[in-house]
Amino acid sequence: xxxxxxxxxxxxxxxxxxxxxxxxxxxxxxxxxxxxxxxxxxxxxxxxxxxxxxxxxxxxxxxxxxxxxxxxxxxxxxxxxxxxxxxxxxxxxxxxxxxxxxxxxxxxxxxxxxxxxxxxxxxxxxxxxxxxxxxxxxxxxxxxxxxxxxxxxxxxxxxxxxxxxxxxxxxxxxxxxxxxxxxxxxxxxxxxxxxxxxxxxxxxxxxxxxxxxxxxxxxxxxxxxxxxxxxxxxxxxxxxxxxxxxxxxxxxxxxxxxxxxxxxxxxxxxxxxxxxxxxxxxxxxxxxxxxxxxxxxxxxxxxxxxxxxxxxxxxxxxxxxxxxxxxxxxxxxxxxxxxxxxxxxxxxxxxxxxxxxxxxxxxxxxxxxxxxxxxxxxxxxxxxxxxxxxxx
Amino acid sequence: xxxxxxxxxxxxxxxxxxxxxxxxxxxxxxxxxxxxxxxxxxxxxxxxxxxxxxxxxxxxxxxxxxxxxxxxxxxxxxxxxxxxxxxxxxxxxxxxxxxxxxxxxxxxxxxxxxxxxxxxxxxxxxxxxxxxxxxxxxxxxxxxxxxxxxxxxxxxxxxxxxxxxxxxxxxxxxxxxxxxxxxxxxxxxxxxxxxxxxxxxxxxxxxxxxxxxxxxxxxxxxxxxxxxxxxxxxxxxxxxxxxxxxxxxxxxxxxxxxxxxxxxxxxxxxxxxxxxxxxxxxxxxxxxxxxxxxxxxxxxxxxxxxxxxxxxxxxxxxxxxxxxxxxxxxxxxxxxxxxxxxxxxxxxxxxxx
Numbered sequence: 001x002x003x004x005x006x007x008x009x010x011x012x013x014x015x016x017x018x019x020x021x022x023x024x025x026x027x028x029x030x031x032x033x034x035x036x037x038x039x040x041x042x043x044x045x046x047x048x049x050x051x052x053x054x055x056x057x058x059x060x061x062x063x064x065x066x067x068x069x070x071x072x073x074x075x076x077x078x079x080x081x082x083x084x085x086x087x088x089x090x091x092x093x094x095x096x097x098x099x100x101x102x103x104x105x106x107x108x109x110x111x112x113x114x115x116x117x118x119x120x121x122x123x124x125x126x127x128x129x130x131x132x133x134x135x136x137x138x139x140x141x142x143x144x145x146x147x148x149x150x151x152x153x154x155x156x157x158x159x160x161x162x163x164x165x166x167x168x169x170x171x172x173x174x175x176x177x178x179x180x181x182x183x184x185x186x187x188x189x190x191x192x193x194x195x196x197x198x199x200x201x202x203x204x205x206x207x208x209x210x211x212x213x214x215x216x217x218x219x220x221x222x223x224x225x226x227x228x229x230x231x232x233x234x235x236x237x238x239x240x241x242x243x244x245x246x247x248x249x250x251x252x253x254x255x256x257x258x259x260x261x262x263x264x265x266x267x268x269x270x271x272x273x274x275x276x277x278x279x280x281x282x283x284x285x286x287x288x289x290x291x292x293x294x295x296x297x298x299x300x301x302x303x304x305x306x307x308x309x310x311x312x313x314x315x316x317x318x319x320x321x322x323x324x325x326x327x328x329x330x331x332x333x334x335x336x337x338x339x340x341x342x343x344x345x346x347x348x349x350x351x352x353x354x355x356x357x358x359x360x361x362x363x364x365x366x367x368x369x370x371x372x373x374x375x376x377x378x379x380x381x382x383x384x385x386x387x388x389x390x391x392x
Numbered sequence: 393x394x395x396x397x398x399x400x401x402x403x404x405x406x407x408x409x410x411x412x413x414x415x416x417x418x419x420x421x422x423x424x425x426x427x428x429x430x431x432x433x434x435x436x437x438x439x440x441x442x443x444x445x446x447x448x449x450x451x452x453x454x455x456x457x458x459x460x461x462x463x464x465x466x467x468x469x470x471x472x473x474x475x476x477x478x479x480x481x482x483x484x485x486x487x488x489x490x491x492x493x494x495x496x497x498x499x500x501x502x503x504x505x506x507x508x509x510x511x512x513x514x515x516x517x518x519x520x521x522x523x524x525x526x527x528x529x530x531x532x533x534x535x536x537x538x539x540x541x542x543x544x545x546x547x548x549x550x551x552x553x554x555x556x557x558x559x560x561x562x563x564x565x566x567x568x569x570x571x572x573x574x575x576x577x578x579x580x581x582x583x584x585x586x587x588x589x590x591x592x593x594x595x596x597x598x599x600x601x602x603x604x605x606x607x608x609x610x611x612x613x614x615x616x617x618x619x620x621x622x623x624x625x626x627x628x629x630x631x632x633x634x635x636x637x638x639x640x641x642x643x644x645x646x647x648x649x650x651x652x653x654x655x656x657x658x659x660x661x662x663x664x665x666x667x668x669x670x671x672x673x674x675x676x677x678x679x680x681x682x683x684x685x686x687x688x689x690x691x692x693x694x695x696x697x698x699x700x701x702x703x704x705x706x707x708x709x710x711x712x713x714x715x716x717x718x719x720x721x722x723x724x725x726x727x728x729x730x731x732x733x734x735x736x737x738x739x740x741x742x743x744x745x
Contacts, residue, residue, distance in 0.1 A: 001394065001395060001397070001398070001460055001665065001672075002393070002394045003393060003394075003395065003669065004393065006393075009393065070393075258745070261745075262745075272745050273745075275737070278736070278737065278740040279733055279736045279737065279740075281740065281745075282687065282736040282737075282739045282740050283687075283688070283691070283736065285684060285739070286663070286684055286687060286688025286691070286692075287659075287688070289666070289681070289684060289688075290659040290660050290663040291659055293395065293659075293666040294658070294662040294663075296393075296395040296662070297395045297662040297665075300393070300394050300395045300396045301396065310658050311659065313654075314654055314655045314658050314659065317652075317655045318655060321655065372644075372648065375644075375647065375648040375651040375652065376644070376647065378654055378655070379647035379648065379650055379651040380647070382651070383627050383651065383654065384627070384631070385627070385630060385631065385641040385647050385650065386631075386639055386641055386642040387642070388643065388647065
């Protein structure tokens with residue numbers, strides 16, 4: 001156990017800090033999108049962003065180094081500097097194209113995805129295919145040199161702003177369900193694409209339904225082998241395992257919760273002096289610190305190419321459980337403000353914004369594989385228990 | 393930046409798992425508690441492992457290892473519900489090596505490290521477990537100490553006194569009364585002292601604080617070990633027990649319950665390691681992390697152990713099945729040294745809240 005950085009790592013940390021001090025700190029309008037785009041380019045030139053993406057496609061092509069990646073994350077978070085463009089494009093499409101894409105696909109899409117010019121909708125879930133994703137029925141038929149697509153996708157995050165979609169579509173209707181799916185790209189402006197935003201329980205409209213009626217996309221937009229889309233869709237950025245037990249969100253959230261408890265009153269005294277609140281805060285901090293140090297442990301294991309075993313499978317649940325616990329305690333602290341509807345958009349309103357924590361944490365527990373699906377994964381892949389309830 | 397055990401710590405863990413697994417890995421655990429007095433054969437075999445000297449500096453004849461190593465040892469002793477006071481003797485030897493004068497070191501270290509002497513901590517009083525709760529005074533010790541582990545076979549007591557002073561009292565000059573103890577792998581006693589000239593180790597309260605934190609961290613690891621053991625047994629059982637014509641481990645209700653245990657247990661281990669490391673480095677957050685780890689790990693461990701007994705069904709509720717040893721071990725770790733809420737309050741106060 002040695003939690004110090006080596007001299008080389010300390011020097012790297014210093015370089016990141018000076019870069020941020022020069023390029024980010026002085027910015028007057030940190031929300032200006034042209035400025036942010038330029039900042040991301042500079043950070044990429046320095047090797048801080050898109051480290052797993054080849055230079056020819058706009059990445060910085062750095063040797064995998066989880067400690068450097070961690071230093072970058074921590075230093076950027078400390079000054080709230082933007083990191084890579086958020087969303088499915090950078091997280092899912094780019095790694096998939098790097099692994100499976102044709103040269104044409106890579107040239108056409110990767111660079112513009114990294115800059116944020118191309119934004120991607122994930123055409124996976126359907127009304128009848130949620131957790132059981134391999135049962136998708138939306139179809140693509142090869143007609144001449146085009147795929148003709150018909151179907152209905154749902155829970156498509158931010159589809160109303162997307163320029164393109166990556167979709168799992170049934171191309172081999174007679175093959176077994178996992179073998180008959182292909183991974184296909186399409187333009188959201190193509191005729192036949194209809195997007196209908198869905199209003200969520202928190203009033204936001206992050207999700208959409210997408211109707212695909214005789215939508216055409218070139219045959220060359222098939223990624224990976226035909227019928228192998230299930231496999232293709234499993235590519236993720238293994239480069240530095242960026243999302244292992246990340247605490248860049250949980251630590252600041254806990255800090256805000258403590259501040260809330262110090263500011264709000266219960267029975268005329270600061271809430272944090274209430275024994276139940278104090279105890280509940282420390283209980284949550286027990287989970288926070290566990291997640292934090294389990295994250296550092298997994299980074300060390302990743303750096304040494306060692307498997308984290310079962311620990312590597314519990315990260316989503318530890319994070320969403322943490323968010324839920326924070327939500328519950330915040331409702332306790334804000335009292336009657338928990339009766340108010342949280343504000344939408346930029347107006348953050350008063351303490352009723354913590355109600356968003358309750359609703360938002362629920363969304364996190366459902367998206368990206370529900371908590372019960374996570375439990376299946378842990379028990380089957382981690383604990384070696386038999387598969388259940390599946391015809392596979 | 394390396395957050396992991398060293399290769400030496402990993403091989404020690406492996407070696408101890410084999411050593412204790414051979415003795416307590418199966419159903420033998422229940423036989424081990426049929427007699428609640430310390431098994432002399434076991435204690436002598438444990439003595440040969442040299443664990444008592446783990447944290448004693450090499451120049452004093454020990455191994456010069458750290459509390460992180462002791463925490464690794466504690467998780468293994470919890471995992472096998474080892475019915476021997478491994479950690480008390482280990483930490484007593486560390487304490488004497490750290491705070492003792494030459495005479496005290498010369499007298500006790502050879503006994504503890506080489507001759508199988510057994511130490512017991514006499515700390516708790518009616519008012520609590522922490523140094524601030526100790527009321528016995530200096531060299532003249534008069535009064536009762538509660539919940540002293542294996543006092544019946546102890547050769548020496550480490551007795552906590554007022555203002556965090558610590559003294560050595562030899563067995564023989566104390567009255568030992570057994571308590572009908574829940575965790576039969578670690579029977580407890582009330583010990584009454586009437587001593588005119590206790591051998592004072594230190595009056596420096598910071599040493600007592602360090603000792604208390606070390607006890608908390610190792611108790612947390614012990615609880616984690618016990619919970620992991622009972623979860624592992626539940627998983628094994630789910631893979632062999634059939635109902636409705638299929639393995640019960642194929643039912644999602646049970647699979648999810650077992651998975652949730654992993655969600656509690658797996659990330660908790662690094663917290664115990666970090667708390668030990670903070671202690672080893674003498675960091676400012678060491679005491680707070682010790683309190684946090686004690687509260688968190690013992691709390692979740694009892695929760696998991698309880699669920700694991702349920703997952704066993706009726707067989708888990710029998711005396712013959714070893715499952716209850718681990719539940720009771722975790723329950724004892726939760727209450728020893730102060731309850732979960734006592735430690736949560738300590739962590740809150742140490743944060744300045």
